[in-house]
Amino acid sequence: MKPHAALKESFTISGFFKQQGQVDNVLAECLRLGIPRDLIDVALSEKAAAKFSSLRAKKNTDSWFAWTGRGALAGLLISSALTMAIILLAGYEVTEKMAFVQLLGPDIGIIVGAALGAVYGWLRDSDTNVVMQRALERDDAMLLLVYLQPPGEAARIEQIFGRHGGEEVSLQPTELNPAEAASATK
Known part of the structure; x- marks a missing residue:
């Protein structure tokens, strides 16, 4: 069991x-x-971004879904090519049914999984980080966020924020989506 596996509350x-x-x-x-x-x-509001000209916007790196899809596609292509190469090697004896199992078995799983994931991602509303929207409240300051901290660590970080001039410091319970909540209870 992982040391934090039983920990269900974070801030x-x-x-x-x-x-x-x-x-x-x-x-x-x-x-x-x-x-x-x-x-x-x-996070910054648009007006605050003008004040902090040394900061520059970067690409959103939270594109795990897109990379998962790309990985599934790459796995499909590589495994298909490898399976075809093995089947087509001269002198390699394989029955016709076995060839279809090798070619279609794991690859169909990749295709179906990627298709279902893509449909799910397309139908699901995007996860707008509600806490990050706090940045829109102020045009003169930037919002710093630290996610997924256990209660004791969250209190420590709150003190750090205060020591360095943090204003309107807030601790909010991390909300899990239904899939994460279900896996956290197992």
Whole structure:
């Protein structure tokens, strides 16, 4: 059993900062605590982005679904080519039924899974991060967010935010979607 497998409650800590240096200091402390960088975000309103010209927008890296689809497609193509190469090798004896099983068995699973995943992703409303929308409340500051922290760690991070000039610091319980909630209870 993983050490945090039984942990079901986590928090998102967010707060506003008026200076880039403040955010850098909080970020450095969070990294020293061992919080992965991908659990930390900075959000700005459009007007605040004009104030912090040293920051630049980056591509959204939360495109796991797109990469999963690309991986399924690459796996399909590679496994199909490999299966065909094995079947077509001269002197390799295989029955006609076995050839269809080798070619279609795992590949159909990849195709069906990718198709169902694509339909699910297309029909599902996008996950707009409600906590990140807080950035729209202020035009003079940037919003720093730290996600998925256990209660004790969340309180520590809240203190770090306060020490470095964080304003309107908020701790909000992390909301799980139904699939995550079901897997967390197992």
